[in-house]
Amino acid sequence: GHTGQLSYLLKEELDLSENLFLSQIYLEELNFEGLNTSNYKPLSHYPFIKFDLSFKVNRDLNANDLIQEVENLLKNNENSIKIFDDYAFEKTRNLGIRIITRSYEKTYNEKENTEILNMIVEKLTSKFNITLNEKGE
Secondary structure, X not given: OEEEEOOHHHHHHOOXXXXXXXXXXXXXXXXXXXXXOOOOOOOOOOOOEEEEEEEEEEOOOOHHHHHHHHHHHOOOOEEEEEEEEEEEOOOEEEEXXXXXXXXXXXXXXXXXXXXXXXXXXXXXXXXXOOEEOOOOO
16 A cells, blocks of 8 residues: 655645645455454444533543543443533532443343442542532532
8 A cells, every 4th residue: 555645735725734644555455364353342222321420520630531430330331431521620620421321231220220320420439539519510
C-alpha cells in the first residue's frame, strides 16, 4: 500500500487546520492465515437498564477512571458508559455519568436493577472518595 501526507497547497485550499495523512492498504496482499481477527460479540436480546448518576468529585479526577471502573464492574454485560455532564466549581466539579447496560442471559428485575445501581454507587464512592449528588443538586 501507500501512505502520504496531503500537500500543503491542498491543505490550504480545503482550509484544514491540521496535517492530513492518507493511506491505501491492499488487503488482498496481507496474509491473515492463522490470525483470529474476530472480536465480535453479538448484541443482547434482553432489555437494557439506564442509570444517570451525578457525583461531586475533585477537580483533578480523571473521568475516564470512573468509566473504566464501571466497565470492569459490568464486564459480563453489553454496556454504553458516557459522561453527560461536567460542571466545574472552584475546588470541585459535578460529573454526570450515563450507564446503559443489559445482560446477555436474562431480563433484570427491579430488585436486580437496584442491586446493580447500589453496587456501582458503593464502588465508585469508596474507590474514588466521591459523593453521589442527591436529586436536584
